[in-house]
């Protein structure tokens with residue numbers, strides 16, 4: 224099980240952070256993919272109506288990378304009210320201090336410049352996330368590095384409930400961090416993020432990829448192509464490493480060497496990156512054409528949600544029985 228906040232389009236960071244693992248594991252596991260549309264309101268409170276479009280768009284992005292509706296189950300948070308009931312019950316077992324101490328919450332407040340203007344729902348999110356996962360009894364959760372702490376809190380909640388029940392009603396959540404746990408943004412920010420606008424979308428056209436890459440942040444200490452450059456922390460090289468195929472490794476190493484010696488300019492390396500990224504995105508663009516139809520996407524979302532809701536209702540009943548809330 225894993226989830227996405229539909230606050231924007233999916234990007235390269237999502238691919239290396241978790242989509243890639245979902246692709247690898249899809250034949251081995253029964254995969255549930257959540258669109259956390261309610262949570263997206265914490266970012267888009269002034270313009271909530273765009274969230275629905277992003278949710279369908281994110282499903283399209285995932286279908287395009289190769290997660291077909293026959294292999295995975297897509298579900299929409301706001302269409303499963305039992306998730307809120309579970310979250311509300313879970314919140315009774317989490318102290319206010321513990322919720323505020325969650326490092327991901329702290330990081331997001333800082334990164335998004337929320338100051339003290341964040342909603343109660345935002346602080347509650349770890350409880351919702353626990354409900355999003357446990358409603359379908361998710362046991363393995365592929366995520367990017369920034370989600371590790373959230374999951375720790377979800378794990379604490381499962382432990383409390385299992386203890387109360389005297390048996391394992393919930394599996395102990397295992398996290399699986401992607402090959403690149405946190406892909407850098409095109410602006411050099413340590414995280415490519417929908418909310419920060421420093422992204423390259425999985426749906427980007429060839430031209431958009433070119434524009435993004437040519438304007439990308441590189442090594443600020445380098446003024447002339449003959450100055451020795453830095454490869455570490457340089458998004459151009461991080462993307463080359465992340466998206467180059469096996470056969471590209473030799474050339475990437477040569478470019479790295481030349482860059483540190485001041486023997487190659489940014490423009491040449493960037494042009495090479497454009498080529499690498501467009502090669503990577505070619506099959507994604509092809510599949511996208513096949514699925515790009517709102518009715519089809521809605522049908523996929525409804526079918527998956529119906530299945531996940533059935534699972535959630537069973538889970539909620541079980542939790543209520545553990546708490547003795549049976550009348």
Ligand code: ATP
Nearest residue numbers: 227228230236240366367404405406415416417418
């Ligand atoms: P937002 O800024 O609105 O939180 P986001 O870009 O972080 O958006 P999410 O929907 O919150 O996207 O994240 C979905 C999943 O993708 C999570 O598992 C998250 O860890 C992972 N992820 C997001 N951005 C990156 C990134 N730059 N590198 C690796 N993984 C990422």
Ligand code: MG
Nearest residue numbers: 228369416417
């Ligand atoms: Mg996020």
